[in-house]
Amino acid sequence: MKKEFSHFQPESIFAPQKLEGQKLEKKQNIEFVTDAKSGKIVKMGDPRDVRDWLEAQRKKNPDLKISIEKGNTVLPGMIDAHNHLIYGTLDVIQAGYVFDIESPKEMMNSIKKQTQNKNENLETPKILLGHNTALIPNIYRESLDEASPKRPICLVDISFHGARLNSKMIKLVKKVAEKEIKNGNKISGTLNEKTGQATEGFSLLAIQVAEAYHDIEKISEGMKNKIDEWVHRGITGIHEMAPLSWQDFIATLLTRKEWEKKEKTEFPVRQIFMFPELLKKLKNTQEELERAGLFNPNKDWGMIGMKLLADGSFGSHTAMLDKSYDDINSKGTEFHSIKELNNAIEMARNFGMEKIAMHAIGDRGIKRALETAKKWIKLAETTQIDPTRFRIEHFELSQEMLEETKSLGVWVNSEPNFLTDFIYRDRLSGRITQICPHADIIQKGIPMHFGSDGMPTSALFGIWAATHHPNSKERISFEQALAAYSLMGAEYEHNNGQGRIAEGASADIIVLKKETLNKLLQGDERADEFKKLGENSDYLKDKVSNLESGIAKIYREGKLIDKK
Numbered sequence: 019m020k021k022e023f024s025h026f027q028p029e030s031i032f033a034p035q036k037l038e039g040q041k042l043e044k045k046q047n048i049e050f051v052t053d054a055k056s057g058k059i060v061k062m063g064d065p066r067d068v069r070d071w072l073e074a075q076r077k078k079n080p081d082l083k084i085s086i087e088k089g090n091t092v093l094p095g096m097i098d099a100h101n102h103l104i105y106g107t108l109d110v111i112q113a114g115y116v117f118d119i120e121s122p123k124e125m126m127n128s129i130k131k132q133t134q135n136k137n138e139n140l141e142t143p144k145i146l147l148g149h150n151t152a153l154i155p156n157i158y159r160e161s162l163d164e165a166s167p168k169r170p171i172c173l174v175d176i177s178f179h180g181a182r183l184n185s186k187m188i189k190l191v192k193k194v195a196e197k198e199i200k201n202g203n204k205i206s207g208t209l210n211e212k213t214g215q216a217t218e219g220f221s222l223l224a225i226q227v228a229e230a231y232h233d234i235e236k237i238s239e240g241m242k243n244k245i246d247e248w249v250h251r252g253i254t255g256i257h258e259m260a261p262l263s264w265q266d267f268i269a270t271l272l273t274r275k276e277w278e279k280k281e282k283t284e285f286p287v288r289q290i291f292m293f294p295e296l297l298k299k300l301k302n303t304q305e306e307l308e309r310a311g312l313f314n315p316n317k318d319w320g321m322i323g324m325k326l327l328a329d330g331s332f333g334s335h336t337a338m339l340d341k342s343y344d345d346i347n348s349k350g351t352e353f354h355s356i357k358e359l360n361n362a363i364e365m366a367r368n369f370g371m372e373k374i375a376m377h378a379i380g381d382r383g384i385k386r387a388l389e390t391a392k393k394w395i396k397l398a399e400t401t402q403i404d405p406t407r408f409r410i411e412h413f414e415l416s417q418e419m420l421e422e423t424k425s426l427g428v429w430v431n432s433e434p435n436f437l438t439d440f441i442y443r444d445r446l447s448g449r450i451t452q453i454c455p456h457a458d459i460i461q462k463g464i465p466m467h468f469g470s471d472g473m474p475t476s477a478l479f480g481i482w483a484a485t486h487h488p489n490s491k492e493r494i495s496f497e498q499a500l501a502a503y504s505l506m507g508a509e510y511e512h513n514n515g516q517g518r519i520a521e522g523a524s525a526d527i528i529v530l531k532k533e534t535l536n537k538l539l540q541g542d543e544r545a546d547e548f549k550k551l552g553e554n555s556d557y558l559k560d561k562v563s564n565l566e567s568g569i570a571k572i573y574r575e576g577k578l579i580d581k582k
């Protein structure tokens with residue numbers, strides 16, 4: 019390959035470089051050079067120094083090709099530290115959508131229409147996503163049987179932590195569940211055969227059941243398409259937050275193999291967190307996977323972490339709360355029991371793993387995550403494992419636990435787009451203003467990275483949400499939000515080359531139009547905006563594409579991969 023440089027002369031650069039305090043600044047009058055061959059930023063500094071350096075390079079190498087990238091604002095490639103490749107799977111299994119449906123009648127009609135689509139194989143189970151249980155609480159097995167008497171269906175709620183099944187689907191799920199239990203696996207959550215209400219593990223099982231009707235290669239293709247879509251939004255690093263099934267994990271490894279062969283760049287999914295049961299299976303089959311060229315036990319364990327869950331979500335009333343939900347008499351449900359958690363971290367220690375991510379949304383859930391962190395730190399210290407890589411996912415109602423989180427040295431991953439949880443005023447009332455306390459987290463000095471959970475996958479939207487927090491006290495600056503979406507994800511990985519713009523860093527660059535930067539920087543105070551975004555998916559989609567259209571170009575490892 020011939021030497022090929024790009025000379026960036028942007029109007030401004032936002033270059034997160036230092037972790038301390040996450041105080042970053044906008045830089046003007048700085049230029050840099052990227053090299054498409056090494057994929058790195060090879061020179062950065064004062065314009066005159068950079069030009070002198072380039073001149074010297076040209077003298078040494080007369081064939082050197084230099085393209086100029088002038089104007090606009092430059093940001094580093096983003097790291098989505100919490101996302102799910104299952105979204106690619108859902109495309110492959112032709113999952114349908116019932117977002118925005120506001121009346122039971124409309125819901126019934128939509129289900130009828132979608133389950134009888136002649137272009138689909140009507141023998142396969144149909145998954146429908148986006149059931150808003152706050153708007154339509156009373157749709158259960160009987161109504162679903164009426165809407166779809168023949169085809170198995172599963173109506174998944176917006177939070178992904180619960181679903182309603184029809185009789186056909188209940189039968190299929192029960193069969194798989196029985197087999198799993200016979201094999202000694204425990205399924206979290208419950209399945210109420212009378213109402214068809216499935217929670218947690220049982221609702222995920224319904225998706226797995228649907229998946230089993232499709233080839234693994236097809237699923238891997240779906241994942242590849244998803245990753246492509248994300249990379250073209252400037253997301254060049256991804257933490258996968260737990261494959262739902264062994265088949266999903268193998269599909270991910272297949273996708274990586276294909277990616278490395280065809281794209282010849284690093285696979286963007288750099289961390290995969292897995293449920294304990296799947297980790298056990300990985301340990302037992304790693305030699306087999308090595309022979310298949312899918313997993314290198316010497317090297318790949320570094321990208322593997324353990325995923326645990328304290329609780330569920332507000333959407334399905336399963337996030338664990340100290341005080342009951344307002345609309346029903348419940349304080350939420352545990353996902354992993356304390357005994358399961360203890361066994362799991364013991365296993366992580368025995369496997370020599372250092373990264374543990376624990377999902378916790380409600381205040382009581384977060385307390386349980388912190389208890390687990392405490393135990394983990396003790397275990398890790400006695401085994402000489404770095405104890406500083408425990409992270410809590412979502413961390414929504416965390417206000418009262420910040421002090422303890424800081425003192426334990428736990429990381430947190432927040433999804434600023436979860437601020438659309440403002441729709442759950444019906445069940446949380448006043449508590450809703452306390453979700454996602456970003457400013458307090460930063461002020462306490464707790465290391466925080468951002469993710470999207472795919473709802474939707476857009477770092478720009480996440481940055482917009484965090485900088486326009488409906489609770490103005492928790493609003494953070496553009497620079498802070500950017501650091502959480504880039505540098506901090508890489509810091510967590512011990513990765514020095516990503517999420518930054520500096521000499522030696524990976525040349526993953528977003529070139530952003532000036533108007534979009536202004537949109538992100540404008541601080542209008544409209545709390546109701548988040549409610550509207552949570553309730554109206556078209557409105558949300560428009561908002562996201564409006565921001566995303568502000569990306570002029572994307573470079574990955576120094577190569578221009580997208581020009582809009």
Ligand SMILES: [Zn+2]
Binds near residue numbers: 100101102259471
């Ligand atoms: Zn998630």
